[in-house]
Amino acid sequence: MTIFLFVILSSFLFALILFGLGQQKFQRMTWVASLLPISLFLYFSSFVSPIINGEVFTFFTKWVPSLGINLDFRLDNLAILFTLLITGVGSIVFLYTTQYLKGHPKILRFYTFLTIFMGAMIGLVTSNNIITLFIFWELTSISSFYLISFNNTQAESRKSAIIALSITGLGGLALLAFAVLAGQITGTLSISEMLQSSEVFENHEVSALLMVFIFLAAFTKSAQFPFHFWLPGAMKAPTPVSTYLHSATMVKAGIYLLLRFTPHFQNNSYFFTVLLIVGGITMLYAAFQTLFKTDLKGILAYSTIGALGIMVFLIGIGTTASITAAIVFIVVHALYKACLFLVTGTIDHQAGTRDITKLGGLRKVLLPLSIAGFIAAFSSGGFPPTIGFIGKDLIYEATLHGGMNPVFLTTIAVLTNILMVFAGLVVGVKPFTGKQPEELGRVKKPHFLLWLMPMLLATLSLLFGIFPGMIESLFTHNITPDLTGEESPHLAIWHGFNLIILLSSITIIAGLAVYFLWKPSYKKESSMIKFNAFSPKRLALVFANQFERISYFLTRFFQNGYLRRYVMIILVLLTLVFGIHIFINPRIFLSLKEIKALNWNEIVVLAMMLVSVLFTVFTKSRLSAIAGMGVLGYTMCFIFVFYGAPDLAMTQFSIDTLTVILFVLVLYRLPKYLKLSNRTNRIRDGIIATSFGTFLAFTIIEIMNENPVKATSEFYAEYAYKLAKGKNVVNVILVDFRGFDTMIEIVVLSIAAIGVFALLKLYLKKHEK
Template sequence: MAAAAPAWTFIALFLPFLAAILAPFLVSRLGDRAAWIVALAPALSFLHFCGFLSEISAGEVATGGYAWAPSLNLSFSWFIDGLSLTFALLITGIGTLIVIYSGGYLKGHRHLGRFLSFILLFMGAMLGLVVSDSFLMLFVYWELTSIASFLLIGFDHEREAARRAALQALVVTGAGGLSLLAGLVFLWNVTGVTQLSLLVHLGDALRMSPFYLPALFLVLGGAFTKSAQFPFHFWLPNAMEAPTPVSAYLHSATMVKAGVYLLMRLNPVLGGTPAWEILLPFFGGVTLVAGALIGIRQTDLKLMLAYTTMASLGLLTMLTGFGSPHAIEAAVLYLVAHSLFKGALFMVAGAVDHGTGTRELPLLGGLRRAMPITFVAAFLAACSMGGLPLFAGFLAKEEIYAALATGNPRAVFFTAAALVGNALMFAIALAVGLKPFVGKGNQTPLTPHEAPVALWLGPVILAALGLVFGIFSPLLHAYLTSPMASAVIDEPTVITIGTMPHLGLPFGLSLLTVTLGILVYRELDRARALAAQMLEGLGPGPDRWFDQFVSGLVRFSARLVRIIQPGRLEIYITATFIAVAATLLVPLFLFDELPAMPSGPAGALVQEIAFFVIAALGIVTVLRAADRLTAIVSLGIQGFAVAVIFLLFGAPDLSFTQFMVETLSVVILTLVMTRLRLSVTDHRPPGQILLDGTIAIACGLGFALMLLKAVGTPFDPFMTDFFNTYSKAIAHGANVVNVIIVDFRGTDTLGEIAVVMVTGLAVLALIKLRVGRRAS
């Protein structure tokens, strides 16, 4: 267990947020060149996390942080092992290239500074999420990624489609965040810890708990919505309304991988059970096949890639839940390879759009001469996505089939799903990375031309890394994939697969995948028509269901508001006092907590009884008053009687306050009544009077019984002793009551003053409004 220097890690985590603050100011002065400067922030964070590679590869972990509220076991802390380090390097490394790419893609855009600020906020949120140790820190960053993605997807807010997609993503992932919060509370209550570094070693205790299934379902709710698993997948393709840099970053290294990260992080805790090994492979397999089928139907380059991301996330979920170490190793390899080739291909799609003015595949062709650098990057990334030898994608695909193809019926089913999904994704990879660049040139909105360096630098580096990691796989395994797999499995693991083909069933399935992918690519139009026919036969999907759900929710809310908010003050007051009476009385009767009636010598309370009688006479006067003004004045009798009782029991300051409140209340109410046009007497029907009287008696009885219950409990002198001891020593006041009001409860007193002030302003506004209407 190694502890890193907290200060440097803290700075590395907050560098993206600092750059997000500075980005608008730098862009306003330097234009698109500012992107190269703000890219230094994630680059420095990347270099900092590279410093952990040697110790993490040696089997150590790094923890650190700061105590926030120790009494509540809350802290700002991080936990860096092979899993979180790999994610941190992908987020900061690819993030650096995305920031540079954004400067070129949005060159001259009037809101470039705002965009860079949002993308860096997104980066900082995702980086904080994957290194979080405390549950609270994890949840805060989890929700911050949803907020940042909302801002990015709706960046072009003048278009309705962008606004709808942003709102949809926020609703779906936000609901998943609430599910995750509840799941974390379950984990906390079952295990008693709030740090992931401790939780990962408590799997047996959690799996044996009767609350295991509720915790699992709630955690899966958060992970499935974030990583777009069926049936929550529909928000992800719609997020393509965001600018291409967002799509490239979202799909390669950030938000959609957050759910997969969570599943991998909690695999030692929640994995290894029938529920885990049924739910994850099933939903992952369905998502894999559905994403590949819908993707082959598309013609927009970004949408084709978006659905393959959905399919890839399904594959990762399926592998994570499959229940074998080989499956985890395959998931780890595929996650790294996917981040590289998917980031490259999305940036290629943006470069093609920038150079031709369109992303529609039927309009593209023959671009290799006009865009040679982009073509090389696209072809290399497509080869890695297809799992061809020498590429990182080949390592992942070989390990996938080695993990799944074990011969039992369950394995055969999921192997078939992986085979179909991988073949269709290879066809899409060729359609995106090869088809636009070969064949005859088509008429495009713009004359094709090579993208500027800011647009081809990122895809070239990522595509080349996919090749380098494949050729030099021992370095990849030593520093990234083996430590990552060890963290997910929670035991030392060494991945050894290399780029040389290994004869056997996995290699045979790889050849079959490549063959099927090429066949589908050659018959792409027929495959697209067949997929469209198949999907249309299934009817409207979850995207349409979401619209219907939102529309129904809006209609239901409107009807509910008309019922509970009809605009009549007497209804609001009646409902409020019914709730007060129920809150006071129901627990007393339901749990048999009625107080014992007081007993004592009556002669000692003659004066007090006299004022109780005066208060009762005041109530009778109010009820029998001939007009409202008389009732208001008579209402003050009860307040004055209570003030005298306070005085008799030795509380003159409280009595004085009561006198002031009652006097002001009578004056203000009288003033208001004289300004409002009201009937002289009360014309309520007998039924309404009976209901109001019943509610009033119930409230009075409830308060009386609650007070009797309170004073009947043994007196605890702790607070009395505290104030008597410290009023003079701390607040320098001999009058304990004044010290309590002004110092110990100063904020409370300020709040009371504010309430009185707001009430007075409201009364003044009503009076002026009435005077204005009369004048008009």
């Protein structure tokens, strides 16, 4: 456990070490940052063989056991898939960044947040406690905020980061609600134990609410319609960020969450229906948007949303074949999308533009990069012999045997994949083919890491396509049975001539036709602007602006800077609370027999209290009002003495004396006489004060009628002398049982006294001059 906990926390420790190196020293050794993801990849790779053979590794240590929150980690077949993607793609991105951001003045900050993000993702996918999963989930949102806003001098980058944090933060709140509610239902916060309580989960009266929460969490994180709009905006980040966050890590967190909790809802048709509808809308809408984008990263952004929609769509089908297709497609997408992002980054780095209308013929200078781009584009489009071809065939196999209107499901899948073929070819092929524009004649060969890293990803797409058994033995053979209870279909590059091969051929041919016939342009892109008024992003921004205006109005109304307004609002609220409680559940009874006769000294004190109150309220002099309040406080001291509480009387006397002195010092420089407010305000204040006092009195009477719980007082009375050797119970409580609390109170009062003394000295020095 100690080793694994160190591995989980190593990213955060390593980030501190990097930050401690300093900018200048780190600039000379940026390669050091890549050692961590490479080491973590090798470490997690050592678990692959045992996990293939059915082993599950658990790591547990107590954290907050009283709340059921523990550092509980589980490395199983689903977790190992994501950890290998996180650390494997992370290693490539870390190495690539050493040259992409070489010499950048903020490269140390970049690597620090990237390392924190990687650690948060590893913790997220390995957590076996739903609360720790939530904590890591939020860490990914926070660290991604800093990565997206890396170019913080640009207003668009800051705005995009805020939007991304707002949307994913909303999902984080939903995940927390899901965690708390699920923990209450199942009686545990352990995810593996929750999975054993799926029947309780499904039959509970709030199971629908649980689905809403998990949908909000997954859809916001994985950019599903209508929450998708944060992801295109996140393209303002440097390309390594886009590569890492949007191919293998952050956007896959929602997919991971759905896969992890799918067994909970196996018998709930609504769960799968919602995923099917939302995933279908997302993938078709996003794929269609790629037709109108001219920026390479913009095309990749919407094709990423489309791919995430495909994954949700496949999970929504809910069959063994569809879950297998989703798992394979996670790997397929991570490889080709990370490669295309890196290809785009290198093009932008060397050519200084990502505008597809200005790019062409770069194969002459960037030949190795063009090869990587071609392979990634073919994998994106499902061309053989890439792993994308197998992934696409699995999609069609899932839709054809999906049970719910297979013709309709297959049609949507084919249309989406045709457009995905187009998007992949535009990004991975078009910049390298055709005639090279004159303005690109200055393009030079990049550093070898800027083409070697995407080439490595492209090679893996080919390798897994030619040898699909590697994917099958590593992942699908183990993960699918856990999620569906059935064995996954056999992966192969050729199953003979059948309907699936026909659909794949139609997809490729139609995609090629769209690519050659449809030319992206500014005119086509601008034609879509008129629809922005109805876009989810526009509606969300309108809502945010209205919310801000309402919040500003309420803040200025309730917090206008005047203490009297604050006191009035507090008293009105308390009066409403007391009043509603008393009217709904009146339990006021005062027995006159139990009220003992008043002594003459008590009558005198009460009369003094009444006179001092009336005097304070109606006097026009500030100093007279302070004196009246002082008299009221001193009369309270007599009440405490009469009823056997001399220690409280001493405390009250000290507080009132200091309060009067403080008031005199503060109000010394104010006008001697009050400028009374108008008659309406005085009537209003009188009504509020009288109402508050009346309802407070009723509440006190109600409390007096309740049977007191004496367990606490009996404990202190019994153990005051035994444990603290003191006979004054109040003093023992203050000094021993609540010693730290009393100490802090003394510290606060001391600080306040020092502050008052400093102000007095300042005032005296000013007059001495």
